[in-house]
Structures are given as structure tokens and as C-alpha cells.
Amino acid sequence: MSNAFSPMVTNPYTEHPQALDRAANVKLLVLDVDGVLTDGSLLVGQDGKEALKIFDSLDGHGIKLLQSTGVIVAIITGRTSPMVEGRAKELGIKHVQMGVSEKFKALQTLLEQTKLKLSDCAAMGDDWPDLSVLPKVHFSACPAQAHDEVKKRVHFITKRSGGAGAVREVCDMILVAQDNYQRLLQESL
Numbered sequence: 001m002s003n004a005f006s007p008m009v010t011n012p013y014t015e016h017p018q019a020l021d022r023a024a025n026v027k028l029l030v031l032d033v034d035g036v037l038t039d040g041s042l043l044v045g046q047d048g049k050e051a052l053k054i055f056d057s058l059d060g061h062g063i064k065l066l067q068s069t070g071v072i073v074a075i076i077t078g079r080t081s082p083m084v085e086g087r088a089k090e091l092g093i094k095h096v097q098m099g100v101s102e103k104f105k106a107l108q109t110l111l112e113q114t115k116l117k118l119s120d121c122a123a124m125g126d127d128w129p130d131l132s133v134l135p136k137v138h139f140s141a142c143p144a145q146a147h148d149e150v151k152k153r154v155h156f157i158t159k160r161s162g163g164a165g166a167v168r169e170v171c172d173m174i175l176v177a178q179d180n181y182q183r184l185l186q187e188s189l
Contacts, residue, residue: 016173019156022139023177026071027120030107030133031167033077033084035126036143039163053083056163062171063091069180072114076106078129104132124170126150126162141170 034040038053045051063073074095075088081098088096095113100106103125111117122139123130126146134140134153141156143166151157156173158166175181 016156019139019141020173020177022155023122023174025120026122026139026174026178028072028074028110028114028116028122029066029170029174030074030076030110030121030123030137032125032127032130033075033081034079035146035162036124037075037084037087037163037167039161040126040145050079050081050083053081053087054163055087056165056168058165059163059167059171060087060091062168063093065180065184066171066174067092068184069175069178071174071178072116074110076100076103076110076133078103102132103129104136107133107137122170122174124167139174141173143167 031037034042037055037059042050043052067073072095073093075084075093076097077084078100079098084098085096095110097106097110111121118136119138121137122141123133123137124141125134126142127150128147130150131153134150140154141158142150142154143158143160143162145161156170158169160166160169172181175184
């Protein structure tokens with residue numbers, strides 16, 4: 001019996017050579033939350049407060065793989081949520097800035113803390129508040145359902161939507177570009 005299989009390629013990197021080249025230099029990946037790590041839905045309880053966030057396990061594993069190679073993952077988000085804080089802690093994400101109205105200022109602070117430059121940075125966002133960051137970083141991405149104005153300004157648009165594996169696509173691309181993907185895959189077999 002053969003163990004051969006045909007892998008499904010959802011987003012061939014040959015379609016995005018510039019993005020793959022840019023991903024090779026990433027030392028820091030900055031993520032938005034709503035619409036990127038989640039599907040963007042806001043589930044509000046009777047008390048008028050956010051009651052639940054749903055995260056994708058594929059994204060979580062991709063973040064852990066990326067961190068295992070030394071790439072720092074950070075969150076900069078406009079909303080404040082104990083669910084985000086808990087998920088970040090679970091994934092080992094140490095740099096979390098919530099309730100941010102000026103995302104580029106927050107990114108500048110993060111770069112100072114990590115002693116990195118914009119040329120070391122990747123970011124993923126989905127809507128207008130992310131536009132202060134996405135065009136300025138070395139590698140930018142957005143999920144499939146992102147706002148059209150965001151899609152016009154990024155290097156890579158995932159095939160998957162936010163909260164449904166879009167972050168994993170970006171993590172995988174960085175791993176491939178930095179020659180870590182196959183090694184990590186072999187280690188898991």
C-alpha cells in the first residue's frame with residue numbers, strides 16, 4: 001500500500017513571489033484580532049459586553065510553529081478583551097497591546113521594545129484602522145474577507161478568511177520563505 005498523497009495547494013506561493021521574498025526577512029509578525037484571528041463577529045451578551053470570541057486552532061498552531069523558529073508574534077488591536085488576553089497567554093504571545101486607537105504609534109513602541117526595525121516586521125490586518133501600519137511594514141497581509149481598501153495595499157491576500165486559518169497561511173508562508181517549513185513538518189511526522 002502506498003503512502004503517497006496529493007497535497008491540496010490552496011495558495012501557491014508562485015502566485016506571490018514578492019510576498020515570499022519579503023517574508024524571508026520577517027523577525028516580527030504583528031496581528032490584529034477581530035477579522036484576522038477571529039471572523040470579526042462581535043458576540044454581545046444581554047449586559048451589552050462582549051461575551052465570546054472564537055479562535056481557529058490552525059492559526060494557533062501556526063503561531064506556535066513560527067515562534068519556535070525565533071519569530072516574535074505580537075497583537076495590536078483596537079478592542080480590549082479578556083478573551084484575547086487569555087488566548088495570547090495560551091499561545092505564548094508576550095507583546096499584546098489592546099484598546100489601541102493609533103496602531104502605528106503602538107507598533108513604534110513595540111519596535112523599540114524588541115529593538116527591531118520596520119524592515120524586520122510583517123503585519124496582518126483587515127480594515128481601515130490597520131492602514132496606518134500595513135503599508136509601512138516590510139511584509140503585509142490580509143485575510144480573504146478584508147476590506148477592499150486594505151486588499152489594495154498589502155503584499156499577500158490569503159485564500160482563507162479571518163478566524164478560519166488565514167493567519168496560518170501567513171505563518172506557513174514565513175516558514176517556507178525562511179526554509180523552516182519542511183524541517184518542522186518532518187519533525188512532526
